[in-house]
Amino acid sequence: MAADHGEPGILKLNTEIERLEKELAEQTNLAEERLEQLKYLQAEFDNFRKWSEKEKGSVITHANENLIKDLLVILDDFEQSLPSLEDEKNQKGVRMVYQKMVKILADYGLEPIECIGKKSDPHFHEVVCRKQCTDEPGTIVEEIGKGYCLKSKVIRPSKVMVAETISEEKGEKNGEREDNRD
Template sequence: MTENLEQLKKDLENQVKLAEDRLNQLQYLQADFDNFRKWSEKEKTSIIALANENLIKDLLIILDDFQRALPSLEQEQNREGMEMIRKKLIKILGEYGLSPIVCVGKKFDPYLHEVICKEKCKEETNTILEDFSTGYQLKSKVIRPSKVKIAEQIEENEGENNG
């Protein structure tokens, strides 16, 4: 009887150990699945963001065309309609996180701006004087840098060393 009881205790211990091993395996599997779910959700979000970015880059070409066309329109009625369409396009793109990079009067930042030319003037060096092409950010990512003209400070004795 005691031998039978000892065997049952051993079997019970083995079964408890087996159950604990299976529980650990199940917990690891559940954690792996949870990590996979989070990764796939992040990947899906990334793919959608990339698709939006490419679409918005293509739409920026149309926005640029509107901005170039508006000054040439002479008839007030056509100009107002084009301006309304441009504003709607800007509003819709803004809802997706697009914002223009405001730069005139600010310091040159190579991450936000692309220098097209420099002009000697009394402004502080690397101050942006003119914005030739508006740059845009999609949320916090620059998708198109601004094309700008920056100041190059005139030195005081620049014309005095001629001879």
């Protein structure tokens, strides 16, 4: 009797095993797909987080840049007023306030553009006039207006005077006219 029920029972078990193996394969594939989707979403979220932090930093930097540009006007006023103060006591006080302001702005990344004796660079300098002298042409001989960089970005170029070659020729090029009257 056990033999009669054995073969159909084995077939039934084999069929059930095949069905379960097929279902297991489908569920494994589904789990792998979900894992890939999860990895993709996690990477997408990380990219969004990085972009969001960068954007936040950009907004802060832009706000700081605008504020610092506005404060540069006051810094210029300090620089201009210091030499004109006659009372040494007042000059020391104003100089202390000026130095504190310079330090605070430097802590935010503000740096003056050094220019005297350097070659003129349109990224950092705005040439406002030229001076005929013996220095190499294009060399900055005088700073007319101080320029500044904020974290390596020029927020105000230096206004400068550059050297121009002295020409030995007479004529309109040097502002002189040749007089051909005899």
